[in-house]
Amino acid sequence: xxxxxxGPAGDRTGPYGGGGGGGAGVDKGVDFANxxxxxxxxYHQKEMLxxxxxxxxxxxxxxxxxxxxxxxxxxxxxxGSGILAIWSAQAGARKVYAVEATKMSEHARALVKANNLxxxxxxxxxxxxxVSLPEKVDVIISEWMGYxxxxxxxxxxxxxxxxxxxxxxxxxxxxxxxxxxxxxxSGLADxxxxxxxxxxxxxxxxxxxxxxxxxxxxxxxxxPFAEEQKKWYLQTSLWNNLHPNQVIxxxxxxxxxxxxxxxxxxxxxVRSNFSSIIKCHTRLCGFSGWFDVHFRGRMEDPAQKExxxxxxxxxxxxxHWGQQVFLLNPAVTVSEGDDVDVSFAMTRSKDNHxxxxxELDGRxxxxxxxxxxPFRKMFYVE
Amino acid sequence: xxxxxxGPAGDRTGPYGGGGGGGAGVDKGVDFANxxxxxxxxYHQKEMLxxxxxxxxxxxxxxxxxxxxxxxxxxxxxxGSGILAIWSAQAGARKVYAVEATKMSEHARALVKANNLxxxxxxxxxxxxxVSLPEKVDVIISEWMGYxxxxxxxxxxxxxxxxxxxxxxxxxxxxxxxxxxxxxxSGLADxxxxxxxxxxxxxxxxxxxxxxxxxxxxxxxxxPFAEEQKKWYLQTSLWNNLHPNQVIxxxxxxxxxxxxxxxxxxxxxVRSNFSSIIKCHTRLCGFSGWFDVHFRGRMEDPAQKExxxxxxxxxxxxxHWGQQVFLLNPAVTVSEGDDVDVSFAMTRSKDNHxxxxxELDGRxxxxxxxxxxPFRKMFYVE
Numbered sequence: 156x157x158x159x160x161x162g163p164a165g166d167r168t169g170p171y172g173g174g175g176g177g178g179a180g181v182d183k184g185v186d187f188a189n190x191x192x193x194x195x196x197x198y199h200q201k202e203m204l205x206x207x208x209x210x211x212x213x214x215x216x217x218x219x220x221x222x223x224x225x226x227x228x229x230x231x232x233x234x235g236s237g238i239l240a241i242w243s244a245q246a247g248a249r250k251v252y253a254v255e256a257t258k259m260s261e262h263a264r265a266l267v268k269a270n271n272l273x274x275x276x277x278x279x280x281x282x283x284x285x286v287s288l289p290e291k292v293d294v295i296i297s298e299w300m301g302y303x304x305x306x307x308x309x310x311x312x313x314x315x316x317x318x319x320x321x322x323x324x325x326x327x328x329x330x331x332x333x334x335x336x337x338x339x340x341s342g343l344a345d346x347x348x349x350x351x352x353x354x355x356x357x358x359x360x361x362x363x364x365x366x367x368x369x370x371x372x373x374x375x376x377x378x379p380f381a382e383e384q385k386k387w388y389l390q391t392s393l394w395n396n397l398h399p400n401q402v403i404x405x406x407x408x409x410x411x412x413x414x415x416x417x418x419x420x421x422x423x424x425v426r427s428n429f430s431s432i433i434k435c436h437t438r439l440c441g442f443s444g445w446f447d448v449h450f451r452g453r454m455e456d457p458a459q460k461e462x463x464x465x466x467x468x469x470x471x472x473x474x475h476w477g478q479q480v481f482l483l484n485p486a487v488t489v490s491e492g493d494d495v496d497v498s499f500a501m502t503r504s505k506d507n508h509x510x511x512x513x514e515l516d517g518r519x520x521x522x523x524x525x526x527x528x529p530f531r532k533m534f535y536v537e
Numbered sequence: 538x539x540x541x542x543x544g545p546a547g548d549r550t551g552p553y554g555g556g557g558g559g560g561a562g563v564d565k566g567v568d569f570a571n572x573x574x575x576x577x578x579x580y581h582q583k584e585m586l587x588x589x590x591x592x593x594x595x596x597x598x599x600x601x602x603x604x605x606x607x608x609x610x611x612x613x614x615x616x617g618s619g620i621l622a623i624w625s626a627q628a629g630a631r632k633v634y635a636v637e638a639t640k641m642s643e644h645a646r647a648l649v650k651a652n653n654l655x656x657x658x659x660x661x662x663x664x665x666x667x668v669s670l671p672e673k674v675d676v677i678i679s680e681w682m683g684y685x686x687x688x689x690x691x692x693x694x695x696x697x698x699x700x701x702x703x704x705x706x707x708x709x710x711x712x713x714x715x716x717x718x719x720x721x722x723s724g725l726a727d728x729x730x731x732x733x734x735x736x737x738x739x740x741x742x743x744x745x746x747x748x749x750x751x752x753x754x755x756x757x758x759x760x761p762f763a764e765e766q767k768k769w770y771l772q773t774s775l776w777n778n779l780h781p782n783q784v785i786x787x788x789x790x791x792x793x794x795x796x797x798x799x800x801x802x803x804x805x806x807v808r809s810n811f812s813s814i815i816k817c818h819t820r821l822c823g824f825s826g827w828f829d830v831h832f833r834g835r836m837e838d839p840a841q842k843e844x845x846x847x848x849x850x851x852x853x854x855x856x857h858w859g860q861q862v863f864l865l866n867p868a869v870t871v872s873e874g875d876d877v878d879v880s881f882a883m884t885r886s887k888d889n890h891x892x893x894x895x896e897l898d899g900r901x902x903x904x905x906x907x908x909x910x911p912f913r914k915m916f917y918v919e
Contacts, residue, residue: 269757375651
């Protein structure tokens with residue numbers, strides 16, 4: 156066979172890799188194999204630690220709001236290499252519990268010791284759902300955000316930590332999160348469309364070859380092959396760091412979350428209607444989704460300095476999250492003042508609760524009142 | 538976080554993807570998530586069905602040895618899209634059981650029907666270990682070979698099928714398999730060495746940056762980071778289709794398997810000594826591993842026409858398996874007549890029984906009797 160692990164087709168991830176996984180009843184072993192293993196490598200930790208937008212936001216959030224940490228107990232959910240725990244301790248925390256599901260915990264422990272913080276920080280290897288702490292905490296800090304905020308479903312673990320271990324007066328870091336969407340133009344639309352057409356052309360040569368050389372008619376598989384390729388090229392959202400100029404309409408908030416009160420139900424299914432006003436005559440090639448989070452403390456105990464971490468399209472401040480791009484096919488010509496109304500639904504994939512499915516059901520109203528061809532499309536955030 | 542599924546670092550597979558998995562006691566859910574999912578895509582089936590060397594070998598093996606199939610019962614282990622089952626039926630089999638663990642079975646069933654063979658071929662979805670057949674079979678056919686023959690450990694399932702379902706007079710397709718190794722020269726040695734050095738240079742800038750900008754000394758992680766990068770760049774075997782000119786010494790058989798008698802013990806651990814005579818003055822950059830299989834029938838019931846499928850370096854007949862390259866670091870200058878003696882050991886990875894670890898323990902004797910610096914190196918076939 157040759158399953159392409161390190162082979163010629165090994166560069167195809169997404170739907171072609173790690174597709175399995177637990178559904179509603181999550182198998183922990185499968186989840187670990189599919190998800191946590193990624194974070195067990197220093198290479199990936201370094202990628203995240205080199206994301207200056209991410210680093211600056213958390214660093215400033217902590218050190219410009221030391222009153223939340225001084226003499227306090229802190230829980231870091233998914234500490235990775237331990238950076239947020241270390242900063243919390245450096246900002247004066249009395250005790251920091253740093254929970255990490257992977258073997259990265261051993262590196263975190265070494266790093267804590269090398270920075271002389273082993274009296275303050277206790278690194279605990281285990282999944283947040285299983286861990287028991289000796290006390291409730293004043294602060295829960297976590298960098299839990301996945302692509303388009305909710306991919307990875309790691310916020311579930313933060314909610315679990317909050318409900319079990321945060322004092323009634325406790326503070327969440329970050330305290331708020333928002334999902335955004337905006338219409339965009341992008342060369343990716345034509346590129347992916349061409350890729351798809353090329354794959355199908357190639358398929359037809361393959362069919363002919365298999366029939367003539369090997370006496371088997373495979374044309375019955377054309378429809379499922381086309382569906383598979385369409386999913387891969389046209390229905391799977393893409394990672395991209397867009398230029399702000401590519402955003403062609405007003406950006407809309409799809410969902411706001413208060414990290415102190417949000418429930419798993421609030422995020423397992425996100426439904427929202429948004430509308431965007433087109434800014435210029437151009438092609439609507441699809442939509443971009445991103446997020447921001449804020450560090451505001453809580454109403455009775457606010458931040459002294461409110462910090463924002465945004466992953467919006469930016470010339471100088473791109474992040475490793477980038478934006479997720481959802482392509483329309485074909486693109487639609489739009490004009491200044493057109494109103495794009497979209498009904499948005501994001502649900503978790505039945506096959507893997509850490510992946511998402513997004514449905515966009517939209518229509519474009521021209522200022523004249525004329526309504527352009529509506530669109531309805533399903534996407535996979537993989 | 539942003540676990541790089543479809544992101545900027547998403548192209549890094551191998552040790553950075555799907556690393557988990559069952560060890561000795563295999564968790565079926567994990568194994569399915571890590572392994573079988575790959576074969577559930579028509580794109581990958583098409584890649585294999587487009588490998589002419591592979592296709593021609595099986596096609597010729599069947600149709601030039603119709604006496605093994607005419608009026609016989611056949612079991613196809615891991616039928617995928619069903620091609621071997623279909624050919625077996627077209628060659629005159631009375632009944633073909635086509636077993637497939639993934640949902641690809643549904644496509645196989647459609648293909649069988651479209652080719653009017655549903656009266657002969659019964660597609661069974663399930664893992665070979667769990668499937669029950671109504672009768673014993675005359676032939677077991679399977680395309681079970683992974684990179685360097687044994688990666689994927691799929692031959693285990695063929696052995697299981699043989700021991701349970703093959704008649705005492707039955708025939709295995711293929712009937713024999715061999716693992717080969719040969720010394721090679723390759724620009725990959727310098728390239729990967731440079732990549733490693735570059736990654737470590739970058740790490741040192743990262744350390745300085747993290748210390749100055751964020752007040753954390755991460756130098757304690759230098760050693761584990763270097764080990765991780767070394768494993769990635771220098772100790773993970775590479776897929777390559779080598780030019781025969783790159784083979785610089787005699788090729789040696791590392792292991793021969795008779796598919797009729799081999800046991801799981803024979804393949805779970807492969808130990809062998811081989812030696813190779815260098816053909817010219819050049820640089821020994823490492824070793825290449827490949828395999829061939831033969832279709833010979835069985836001694837009492839031999840093939841009329843013996844067919845070979847080889848994945849050896851070739852100008853015109855490369856396969857999707859390519860060869861696995863094991864790099865030496867640094868390369869060693871060798872001369873015509875030098876004798877490379879290698880003690881070879883291949884074991885299954887403790888973390889994932891479908892992946893392999895290879896140890897090469899070697900020395901180079903010059904014709905003068907002088908012995909060059911010995912080498913001992915561990916590799917991961919991932």
